[in-house]
Amino acid sequence: MSVGTAVIRKDARAKVTGKARYTDDQSMAGMLVARYVRSPVAHGLVREIDTSAALALPGVEAVFTYEHVPTTLFATAGHPYSLDPDHRDVADRLLLTGHVRYQGDEVAIVVARDELTAKRAAALVRVEYDELPVCTTPEAALAHGAPAIHEGGNILERTELTFGPPVAEAMEAADLQLDGHYNTPVVLHCHLENHTAFAYMDDNDHIVIVSSTQIPHICRRIVGQALDMEWSRIRVIKPHIGGGFGNKQDVVLEPMVAFLTLQLGGVPVRITLDREECLVATRTRHSQQVTVRAGLKRDGTITGIEMDITSNTGAYASHGHSIPMAAGSKFRHLYPRTAIRFTATTHYANIPAAGAMRAYGSPQLFFGLECLLDDAARSLGVDPVELRLHNVARAGEITTPDGGTRYAVAIARCLEQGRDAIGWQRKKKELQNQDGPVRRGLGVAAFSYGSGTYPACVEIAGCRLVLNQDGSVHMQIGATEIGQGSDTALAQMAARTLGIDYDRIHVVSQQDTDVTPFDTGAYASRQTYVAAPAVHEAAERLRQKILAACSGLTGTPARELELAEGRIIRAGEPAEEIMSLGELALSEYYHKERGGQLVAEVSAKTVTNAPSFGCTFVDLAVDIELCQVTIHKIINVHDAGRIIHPLSAAGQVHGGMAMAIGMALFEELLIDPAGGRICNGNLLDYKVPTCTDIPELDCAFVEEPDPTSPYGNKSLGEPPIISPAPAIRNGILDATGVAINELPMTPKLLFREFRKAGLLPG
Amino acid sequence: MQQLPITLRINGRAYSMDVDVRTSLLELLRGLGFTSVKEGCGVGECGACTVLVDGVAVDSCLYLAVWADKRAIRTVEGECADGRLSPVQEAYIEEGAVQCGFCTPGLVMTTTSFLEQRENTPLTREEIARGHAGNLCRCTGYQTIIRAVQRAADKQRRSGRR
Numbered sequence: 001m002s003v004g005t006a007v008i009r010k011d012a013r014a015k016v017t018g019k020a021r022y023t024d025d026q027s028m029a030g031m032l033v034a035r036y037v038r039s040p041v042a043h044g045l046v047r048e049i050d051t052s053a054a055l056a057l058p059g060v061e062a063v064f065t066y067e068h069v070p071t072t073l074f075a076t077a078g079h080p081y082s083l084d085p086d087h088r089d090v091a092d093r094l095l096l097t098g099h100v101r102y103q104g105d106e107v108a109i110v111v112a113r114d115e116l117t118a119k120r121a122a123a124l125v126r127v128e129y130d131e132l133p134v135c136t137t138p139e140a141a142l143a144h145g146a147p148a149i150h151e152g153g154n155i156l157e158r159t160e161l162t163f164g165p166p167v168a169e170a171m172e173a174a175d176l177q178l179d180g181h182y183n184t185p186v187v188l189h190c191h192l193e194n195h196t197a198f199a200y201m202d203d204n205d206h207i208v209i210v211s212s213t214q215i216p217h218i219c220r221r222i223v224g225q226a227l228d229m230e231w232s233r234i235r236v237i238k239p240h241i242g243g244g245f246g247n248k249q250d251v252v253l254e255p256m257v258a259f260l261t262l263q264l265g266g267v268p269v270r271i272t273l274d275r276e277e278c279l280v281a282t283r284t285r286h287s288q289q290v291t292v293r294a295g296l297k298r299d300g301t302i303t304g305i306e307m308d309i310t311s312n313t314g315a316y317a318s319h320g321h322s323i324p325m326a327a328g329s330k331f332r333h334l335y336p337r338t339a340i341r342f343t344a345t346t347h348y349a350n351i352p353a354a355g356a357m358r359a360y361g362s363p364q365l366f367f368g369l370e371c372l373l374d375d376a377a378r379s380l381g382v383d384p385v386e387l388r389l390h391n392v393a394r395a396g397e398i399t400t401p402d403g404g405t406r407y408a409v410a411i412a413r414c415l416e417q418g419r420d421a422i423g424w425q426r427k428k429k430e431l432q433n434q435d436g437p438v439r440r441g442l443g444v445a446a447f448s449y450g451s452g453t454y455p456a457c458v459e460i461a462g463c464r465l466v467l468n469q470d471g472s473v474h475m476q477i478g479a480t481e482i483g484q485g486s487d488t489a490l491a492q493m494a495a496r497t498l499g500i501d502y503d504r505i506h507v508v509s510q511q512d513t514d515v516t517p518f519d520t521g522a523y524a525s526r527q528t529y530v531a532a533p534a535v536h537e538a539a540e541r542l543r544q545k546i547l548a549a550c551s552g553l554t555g556t557p558a559r560e561l562e563l564a565e566g567r568i569i570r571a572g573e574p575a576e577e578i579m580s581l582g583e584l585a586l587s588e589y590y591h592k593e594r595g596g597q598l599v600a601e602v603s604a605k606t607v608t609n610a611p612s613f614g615c616t617f618v619d620l621a622v623d624i625e626l627c628q629v630t631i632h633k634i635i636n637v638h639d640a641g642r643i644i645h646p647l648s649a650a651g652q653v654h655g656g657m658a659m660a661i662g663m664a665l666f667e668e669l670l671i672d673p674a675g676g677r678i679c680n681g682n683l684l685d686y687k688v689p690t691c692t693d694i695p696e697l698d699c700a701f702v703e704e705p706d707p708t709s710p711y712g713n714k715s716l717g718e719p720p721i722i723s724p725a726p727a728i729r730n731g732i733l734d735a736t737g738v739a740i741n742e743l744p745m746t747p748k749l750l751f752r753e754f755r756k757a758g759l760l761p762g
Numbered sequence: 763m764q765q766l767p768i769t770l771r772i773n774g775r776a777y778s779m780d781v782d783v784r785t786s787l788l789e790l791l792r793g794l795g796f797t798s799v800k801e802g803c804g805v806g807e808c809g810a811c812t813v814l815v816d817g818v819a820v821d822s823c824l825y826l827a828v829w830a831d832k833r834a835i836r837t838v839e840g841e842c843a844d845g846r847l848s849p850v851q852e853a854y855i856e857e858g859a860v861q862c863g864f865c866t867p868g869l870v871m872t873t874t875s876f877l878e879q880r881e882n883t884p885l886t887r888e889e890i891a892r893g894h895a896g897n898l899c900r901c902t903g904y905q906t907i908i909r910a911v912q913r914a915a916d917k918q919r920r921s922g923r924r
Contacts, residue, residue, distance in 0.1 A: 008855060015863030016851040016870055018798020018838040025797035116784075190900050192802045192810055192864040242800070242864025243900055275803040483862025483901050647858035651902060655861065658903025683807035688898060691891040697905045 002492040002502040003711055006647035010487045010507050011240070020240045023196045023212045024272060031198065031268040032061055034260055035118040037108035037125045038281065039100035042136070042350040042676025043147070044129035046098040046107055053124040054110055059117035062264060063125065065108040069095035069259065074226040077319045078215040078249035078356065080458045080520045090157075090317035092150055095226065095256055100129065101149050101315035102352050103676050104281040111260055111269060134350045134676040138289060138310045141349040149315065149348040156313055157321035159344040163332045170304030170339035174295025176379055180372040182292070183742045184364040185668035186312075187285040189357055190688045193242020194278035199257035201266030202235070207258045210237045214248040214482050215521030216511045226255035227262065234258065238511040244482045245659075246356035247283050249523040250318055280681040283355030284669060286323060286346075287312045290368030296376050300387040302338045309344040309365065311354075318355035320346045326456065326524075327361030331369065333398055333611040334411065334448035335391045350676040352669070356523060358659060359718040362449060363725060370445035370726035371741060374733060383428075384730065385419050388446050393613070400608045400708060401455065408714070410639040410704040411446060411613035417700055418444070418637040422617040434735070438623045440632075441735025445726035446615040451715035452526035452606060459606040461531040462517025463538040465494065467546065467598040469589055471566060471581030472504040477535070478519020479527040481509050484717045485648035486527045490535050492644055493711050497539035499563035500581065518603060525612075525715035528644060534604040536710035542600035546581070549588055549595060554578060610706045612714040614638035616657070616727035622735045624759050627747035629665060629732060635698035636720050642705045642712030649716055653699040656720025662689045664725035668744050768831035772796065773840025781827045787813065787820075790827040791837060798838040798867035802898070809897030812868035813837050819875040821896070838867035841874065849921070850874050853914035854907075861901035869897045873911050877918060885915055 014020040051063040075089035082088050096106050108125050112118035135141040141154045148154060164170070171177060197211035207229070213219050216236040224231035241248065253271045260269040273281065293306040307328075313320025324344030332340050377384040392411045399406050419425070424442060431440050452459045464476040475494055481487040487507040495502040508516075519531065543563055550568045551558040561578065562571040568584060570576040588595035619633040636653050643649045666687035670679040680686045699720075705712025725743060732750075733739050738757045742749060754760040765780040772794070781790060788811045791799045799822055802810035806824040813822045814836040841848040847855070850873045860866050876893040890911045891904070899907060 006858070009858075009860060011863065012855040012860045013847070015860045015866050016838065016847065016854050017842045018796070018867045020863050021797070022800075022864065024801075190898070192808060192862065192898065192900060193800070194802070240863065242802075243862040245900070275805070275807070483864075485861070647906075651858050651861055651906060654903035654905040655901045656903075658905075659900070661903075682805075683803050683898065684805075688900070690896075690898060691894045691904045691907070692888075694904050696887070697903050 002495040003644055004642065006645055007488065007492060007502045009485060009648065010491060011481065011509060022193060022240045022242055023210055026210060026239065028200065028268040031270055032111050032113060033115050033118045034109050034111045034269055034271045035122045036106045037110065037122050037127065039105040039107055039129070040103060041100060041129050041131050042103045043132040043134045044100050045132065046127055047130045048128040049108065050126040051108065053126065054121040057117060057121045057124060059113045060110060060121045061113065062111045063108060063121070064096065064263070066094065066096040066098040070227065072226065072228055074222060074255070075317070076222065076251045078218045078251065078521065078523060080218065081221055090321050092317050095259055102350050103678055104352065105315065109256065111264065136349050136351050136671050136673045136676050138312055138347055141347045149350065154348045155345060156317055156348055157346040159324045159328060161328045161342040162340065164339040167304045167306055167339045167341040171295040174303045175298045176296045176376065177293065178372060178376050178379060179293045180368065180375060181741060182290040182368040182371055184288050184367055185743055186287045186351065186354070186671070187357065187663050187667050188279050188669055188686060189245040189247040191243030191245055191247060194273045194275055195248065195252050195282055196272040197253040197257045198268055198270035199261040200268035201261055206233045206235055207261060208235045208237065209254050209258055210239065211254050212241045212248060213238050213254065214244045214480055214523060216480065216513050217478060217518055218520055219251050219254050220513045222251040223255050223258045227258055236513045238480055240509070241482050244522065245358045246360070246523065249356045249521070250283050252282050276682050279686060280352045280678050283318055284314065284352050285357040286320065286354040286361065286364065288364040290364060292368045292372040294372055294376055296380060298380060300380060300382040300390045302335055302391045304339040305369070306341045307368065311344055311346040312349050312351065313346050314349055314351040314353040316353040318353050320354060323361035327365045330362060330450045331365055331448055333393055334446060334613065336393045336397055338391065351671050358656065358721045359449065360524065362447065362722050363660065363663065366445065366447050366722050367726050367743065370723065371729055374730040375739060384444050385415055385424060388444065389415055392446065398611055405707050407610050407708060408641055408704040408706040409613065410702040413702045414613060414615050414637040414639050415446065417702060418615050418617040418635055421635050421700065422619055422633060424617070427619065437625045438621055439735040440619065440621050441731040443618045443620065443727040443729065443731025443734055444615060445723040445730060447719060447722035448611050448613050449525065449715055449719045449722065451529035451610045451612055453524045454607060454609045459526065459530045460603065461519045461534040462603045463531065463534040464517050464599065464601040465538045465542045467542065467585050469585050471585050472506055473498065473500065474506050474508060476508045476516055477531060478511065478517045479531040480511055480522045482522045484652060485645060486522070488648060489528045489644040490531055493532060493535045494539045497536050498543050500566040504566055517601065525718040528713050529610065529709055529715055530606045532709050532711050532713065533606060534602045537604055538600045538602040541602065542598060545598045545600060546584060549598065550578060550584055553584070553587060608708040610641065610708050610714040612640050612716065612719055614719055614723065616723040618727045618731045620728065620731045620735065622732055624736065624754055627750035627754060629728065629745065631695040633698065634695060634724065635700065636724070637700045637702065638716060638719065639702050639704060640716040641709060641714035642703055643701050644711060644713055649701065650699050652717050653720040654697045657697050657724050658689060658694045660721045660724035661694060663743060664728045665744055665746065666693065766828050768828055770830045770832065771834040773836060783828055785827040787822040787825040787827050787830050791822060796837045796839055800864055800867060802864065809872065810865050810868045812871045812897060814871055814875050817875060817878060819872045836871065838870050841870065848874065849917035850877065850914040853910040853917060857906045857910040857913055859902060859906040859910040865897060865899040869894065869899065869907060872897050873914060876911070877915055882919060885912065
């Protein structure tokens with residue numbers, strides 16, 4: 001059985017031997033390179049722009065400024081198109097702008113024959129600005145009389161959601177009401193491959209874009225909109241991609257390379273951002289202020305939760321308008337018997353644009369919620385694990401929208417398993433009454449998430465299976481492999497349903513919107529869940545076609561035939577091979593009168609969205625004098641349904657945990673509030689964790705197959721990042737009694753808080 | 763711009779050419795088709811461009827092509843001989859240390875050099891971590907990379923070969 005085993009990843013060999021070709025590993029004769037001219041000021045209007053010196057430089061082919069680009073505003077967020085005009089993304093971008101909104105905004109672009117010339121030419125474009133007041137924080141951006149960053153003002157979106165009974169009544173029924181205010185920083189994706197794309201025009205005058213994108217089909221549509229071209233005249237090709245984490249779930253370079261090739265008669269033009277550009281001029285994670293109020297009964301029952309979030313989307317909307325809505329809709333599944341009121345305000349500011357990043361607003365939200373619950377547990381004298389066990393979702397409690405099916409829910413078992421793995425009860429006793437300079441603590445936090453975007457967006461996936469002459473099968477899928485292992489997981493599914501070996505499934509890893517079945521791409525932790533029905537159905541259809549063809553050849557009724565390990569056998573008689581798949585395929589392809597190529601293609605929509613759950617347990621030590629946190633043991637336990645590929649699943653968990661540890665302890669993009677200057681926009685000063693910063697990472701799975709997936713699986717790619725940061729914070733609280741309500745919990749912040757608490761001399 | 767003649771070996775094969783003195787080893791190698799050598803930052807922060815120069819792991823983005831004159835360069839393309847993966851490459855696959863793969867060639871070369879310099883010496887997690895701290899990876903949390911290094915070391919010890 002290929003599902004559930006750690007088969008060799010489809011792309012592993014190509015990647016360890018250097019054969020895997022990424023966007024930048026491809027070139028074309030005569031390819032030009034383009035480089036942006038970026039604003040050094042965080043807010044202003046271009047007064048004058050002079051491109052003559054740049055144009056005079058030998059090797060420069062063209063310079064375009066904001067005066068030369070289409071005036072149609074477009075949205076960049078990588079969401080599916082919506083039939084409802086009110087649900088479409090916010091169109092607030094032009095290819096280049098004369099109104100710069102953050103340090104790094106794009107006013108012009110030079111195109112040259114080589115990179116060095118492009119760099120020199122970009123530096124020769126002389127731009128003068130009329131500076132405008134800079135707002136980097138919510139306080140400044142939302143202040144009365146603040147300068148408008150966009151025409152409609154600085155508020156991008158207000159969000160309001162309620163679940164369950166009225167919160168006011170629920171709060172009144174509580175024995176304890178507690179408030180907390182939590183801040184999260186701007187965090188960067190730091191995928192190892194920077195954004196890169198090139199475009200050229202083919203002999204039909206279509207624009208072909210090769211890009212490091214998570215969302216080829218969405219990208220095609222947005223480029224069509226930005227350039228006011230028919231979508232079918234845009235073709236997007238996605239080769240291997242060096243990580244995305246949501247930053248490539250946005251259309252960043254593609255409309256520009258398409259515009260440039262269109263302007264330059266179809267010659268190939270490439271834009272590859274350098275690391276410093278990629279860190280600040282693509283997208284970031286939203287910095288949020290999270291205010292939570294909870295009502296609890298003495299026994300730990302959470303009666304009501306009120307949450308208000310202020311989300312800083314920076315210079316452009318990107319995904320900003322939808323992130324609080326998405327996170328606000330997903331957290332209720334964790335505590336479904338609690339009344340919830342959720343509000344959010346998302347605003348513009350003169351800082352880099354925030355967009356989608358792994359778990360899409362949930363890490364910020366759960367940092368607030370799970371910290372407050374630990375504060376509440378302390379106030380009530382209730383064990384924090386017990387408090388969660390008392391309130392989390394129970395089996396059978398959450399159903400599909402039509403009420404017809406109960407989703408799998410195993411969060412309580414995750415909490416119990418994590419508690420045992422960390423040795424919670426024993427250590428809790430051992431760690432009482434510590435008073436030395438180094439103190440141990442235990443922390444816990446839980447989360448819930450979705451397995452896609454339905455019903456907010458359409459969920460559609462496509463799969464095409466072709467039987468080859470040699471009995472192997474080519475598999476084309478719209479779902480994009482971005483390193484997470486989706487090609488492998490989907491091939492495992494197809495192999496299982498078809499009844500052939502995993503090694504006999506060849507995945508066409510590269511998406512090409514001219515030929516790849518439609519799928520909206522890698523985001524929302526959706527792919528294995530949403531593509532599974534399409535893969536299952538296509539495999540089932542191909543299997544039936546194969547058996548029918550064999551029946552036609554042999555006269556044996558199809559119901560008496562079976563496909564097992566790539567051979568057609570008599571049902572239930574593995575020893576009795578009727579024929580091999582290769583023999584059947586050759587006959588189907590080449591018999592002069594009968595048969596044909598055996599192909600199955602399915603496009604399937606998913607109208608369910610299985611909640612997935614999990615928790616983090618951490619055992620850590622705090623050196624109070626050095627203000628240093630050392631993690632001794634950290635474990636994530638996930639309820640992600642059936643695990644398709646154990647090794648890749650663990651890999652997703654490790655990666656998310658490490659990213660969360662970075663967010664918890666080290667990472668923050670620093671921006672000077674006075675002028676909007678970015679202080680650490682490089683990999684030396686922005687503290688992305690190295691090998692020495694990350695402790696041993698542990699993970700476990702409680703496998704409760706979900707009935708809404710043909711393979712029982714739920715989301716896993718994004719969720720692991722959600723709960724480690726609050727668990728670490730709760731561990732520090734347990735160790736020291738000091739509640740740190742801000743990230744990252746650096747020595748500098750701990751020093752301030754420990755002094756405030758009297759642990760260190762003032 | 764000034765050109766200088768150099769001769770070097772890349773993955774065991776001899777090359778002679780004139781190079782622009784400004785060219786980095788990274789640019790030279792990629793231009794010759796060794797595209798496993800990835801540029802992640804161009805300034806020695808990420809390690810994605812790690813290659814071995816006379817057995818020593820270097821960031822090829824910070825290493826001028828002219829410095830490679832009369833030296834032997836190894837990239838990950840050369841580690842797979844006659845279709846047989848090196849023990850390090852095998853270990854990366856077996857431990858699931860490959861995800862997006864962009865840091866992988868650089869990391870495989872760092873591990874290769876790391877283990878060649880420590881043949882048959884027991885390795886602690888901390889030593890492995892320190893030895894790989896110059897290579898950033900954002901996918902794995904380094905967990906499987908450390909396991910892969912341990913596994914590759916075991917393989918080498920068992921087989922007694924490099």
